[in-house]
Amino acid sequence: xxxxxxxxxxxxxxxxxxxxxxxxxxxxxxxxxxxxxxxxxxxxxxxxxxxxxxxxxxxxxxxxxxxxxxxxxxxxxxxxxxxxxxxxxxxxxxxxxxxxxxxxxxxxxxxxxxxxxxxxxxxxxxxxxxxxxxxxxxxxxxxxxxxxxxxxxxxxxxxxxxxxxxxxxxxxxxxxxxxxxxxxxxxxxxxxxxxxxxxxxxxxxxxxxxxxxxxxxxxxxxxxxxxxxxxxxxxxxxxxxxxxxxxxxxxxxxxxxxxxxxxxxxxxxxxxxxxxxxxxxxxxxxxxxxxxxxxxxxxxxxxxxxxxxxxxxxxxxxxxxxxxxxxxxxxxxxxxxxxxxxxxxxxxxxxxxxxxxxxxxxxxxxxxxxxxxxxxxxxxxxxxxxxxxxxxxxxxxxxxxxx
Amino acid sequence: xxxxxxxxxxxxxxxxxxxxxxxxxxxxxxxxxxxxxxxxxxxxxxxxxxxxxxxxxxxxxxxxxxxxxxxxxxx
Numbered sequence: 001x002x003x004x005x006x007x008x009x010x011x012x013x014x015x016x017x018x019x020x021x022x023x024x025x026x027x028x029x030x031x032x033x034x035x036x037x038x039x040x041x042x043x044x045x046x047x048x049x050x051x052x053x054x055x056x057x058x059x060x061x062x063x064x065x066x067x068x069x070x071x072x073x074x075x076x077x078x079x080x081x082x083x084x085x086x087x088x089x090x091x092x093x094x095x096x097x098x099x100x101x102x103x104x105x106x107x108x109x110x111x112x113x114x115x116x117x118x119x120x121x122x123x124x125x126x127x128x129x130x131x132x133x134x135x136x137x138x139x140x141x142x143x144x145x146x147x148x149x150x151x152x153x154x155x156x157x158x159x160x161x162x163x164x165x166x167x168x169x170x171x172x173x174x175x176x177x178x179x180x181x182x183x184x185x186x187x188x189x190x191x192x193x194x195x196x197x198x199x200x201x202x203x204x205x206x207x208x209x210x211x212x213x214x215x216x217x218x219x220x221x222x223x224x225x226x227x228x229x230x231x232x233x234x235x236x237x238x239x240x241x242x243x244x245x246x247x248x249x250x251x252x253x254x255x256x257x258x259x260x261x262x263x264x265x266x267x268x269x270x271x272x273x274x275x276x277x278x279x280x281x282x283x284x285x286x287x288x289x290x291x292x293x294x295x296x297x298x299x300x301x302x303x304x305x306x307x308x309x310x311x312x313x314x315x316x317x318x319x320x321x322x323x324x325x326x327x328x329x330x331x332x333x334x335x336x337x338x339x340x341x342x343x344x345x346x347x348x349x350x351x352x353x354x355x356x357x358x359x360x361x362x363x364x365x366x367x368x369x370x371x372x373x374x375x376x377x378x379x380x381x382x383x384x385x386x387x388x389x390x391x392x393x394x395x396x397x398x399x400x401x402x403x
Numbered sequence: 404x405x406x407x408x409x410x411x412x413x414x415x416x417x418x419x420x421x422x423x424x425x426x427x428x429x430x431x432x433x434x435x436x437x438x439x440x441x442x443x444x445x446x447x448x449x450x451x452x453x454x455x456x457x458x459x460x461x462x463x464x465x466x467x468x469x470x471x472x473x474x475x476x477x478x
Contacts (some may be wrong), residue, residue, distance in 0.1 A: 138405045148457060150456055154477035157455060166451040171475050187462035195470050197458065270406065277413040278441045284420035285434040292427045383452045 013090070020088040023095070028085035032097060033105055034058070036078045047365045049074070051097070059096035060084075064352050066100055072200035079105040094120070111347040114217055116246050126226050128249045133231040135251055135263060136199050141168040142263050143198030143230070145188045151206040152256035152259070159193070159260035162358050170197050174203035176354030177216075187222040189232070198219040203245060204235030204256045216243035225249050235259035262391075367395070409444050413437050 010018075021393055025185060034051030035392065041047050045064035045278050060082065074080060075283045080361045082097040082301070136373065140158070146152045148171055159167060172188040176180040203216070215221060216236045225232050232250035235256045236242065248254040253259035297303060349355060364373040367384040379385065416437040420439050425433070457475035460467055 016462045059477055139406060148475070149478055157477050166448060166453055168453045169455045169475075170458055170472065171456070174462075186460075187465075190465070191458070191460060191462060194465070195458075195460065195468065197470055205441075265406070267448055271445070273410065274441060274444055274448070277410065277417065278438075279436060280417040280418060281413060281437045284417045285430060288420050288423075288425070288427065291423065 009279075016088070016093070023086055025087055029083065029100075030085070030097075031081060032078070033081045036080060037076050039074055039076050046097045047074075047353045051080075058274065059094065060099055061096055061277065062099040062102060063249065069103065070102060071106065071207075074102065080297050081105050081108075092151055104211075107210055110214070110403050114244065117219070118247065119246065121222060121244065126222065131226070135231050135233065137265060139167060139199035139263060141170060141198045142260075143170050143172055143192050143201040145172045145174050145185055145192070145201060145203040146205055146256070147176045150176060152176075155203060155206075155255075156204075156260040160264050161258050161318065164264040166267060167264050172197070177208060177212040177215060181215035182220045185215060186218075186220040186224035189221070193227075193229055196230075198230060201230050201232045202235055202253075202256065202263065203249070204253070204259060204261045205237065207238040207241060208255065209210060213237055213241055213243050216245040221245055222248050231314045233259045233262060306359050354390065357388070360390075362387050364387050409440050413440055418460065 014223070032051065034053055037050045037052055037057075039047065039049040045068075047062040047067055049060050051060050052058075062082075080102050081104075082099040083101045084097045086095055087098050088095045095338075113120055125131070138143040143355070144154075144156055160167060160169060174184045174188050174190060176185075177267055181286075189201065192198060203221075204215070213236055218232070222244055223232070225245055231250040232251050233251045234243070235258065236245060237255075239254040251262060253262055287366040296374065357363070365371065365386045365388070366373055366378060367386050371378065373379060373385065379398045381398050381400055385396050385398060387394050387396055412438040416433045417435055420430050455475050459471040459473060
């Protein structure tokens, strides 16, 4: 016993206070493992229970604000690991552990095992993208391997009824947790392939604890998925849950409902698309026919008549114009010719001998030779000459030539 | 005939119809083909009644090759 306490008489309050300070300062944030018993959730939502092992028991509490995000509800017999702090309650003289977090013992082990197995299959090439098959766009029948009484199958049927109710569904019943689940799931995958029951398979289940989901990480199931010739969609648990089937399957879906959406096309969307293609073709043929009509119309009687008349009109006008033109030109030519004639006539007239004679001149010709006399040397005295006058002619004898 | 193939053919037909090089009688024939396809696809989408069934073959019977089913309703 500590010397400072030896000769002192403490009150109950004092000793309790000492214990409280000592313990609460030292035992906070500790990790404790034990089996749950006497689990009793209060109406306030807080959890009260005992944690035991062979040697001892300790009271425990986990408040609502700490446990609401746990993925499981503990029950008597569960072995858990809690992290919390010890509290001492003076009024009651009791102590308990106030838990901040809780996990199932062995969860850590299970996860480690799964990670190891996943790495193994990854190395073997089971998750390789080249091995994955495309999910058919037009399945006639979808196979669902799941519990016939679970929420997963109900959700899948609901989604497919809403989205595309022309696709058949066949349920291949299998337990989705427990010891025999893995063997039966694997056997149903093989049966689906052997009997060729569907164009695509969904294997899945609703949410659960890590242990609950284990069958979907079982080697039997992994091998069956890998060997399946029918494409497989793995839909295990909620969005954050996973199993190895998710990696070896041809497609992973976060939930069974999502898987249903992935395997079936939207009927309404297809009908709309179809309507728009119908319209597209109808508009196109209408356009084509209109074009043909327009072209044909060019050769209709009224259009051709009109064209012919216009062409004729043009020709007629040319003709009229040509006629007019010829007339005018002829007229001009005649006028020009007349003038030319007059001019020449005038000239001719001036040049004619009669005109010269009319001015008093006469033409003398040597009778014997009929030469016209221009020079007196042509004549000798005594020659007979004929003299042509403007009016008449006379004969004369040259009296004296050479003047 | 897969839906995608039918859609593609209708697109092709619309394209050909828009092309002025397509002769009129060819265009009419193509249009008729297109309408036939559209009608068939629509029928497939609206008239087919699907079945929801459960497989009765026990998993152990790996020799059995006939499918046995009965109608299924989720609970």
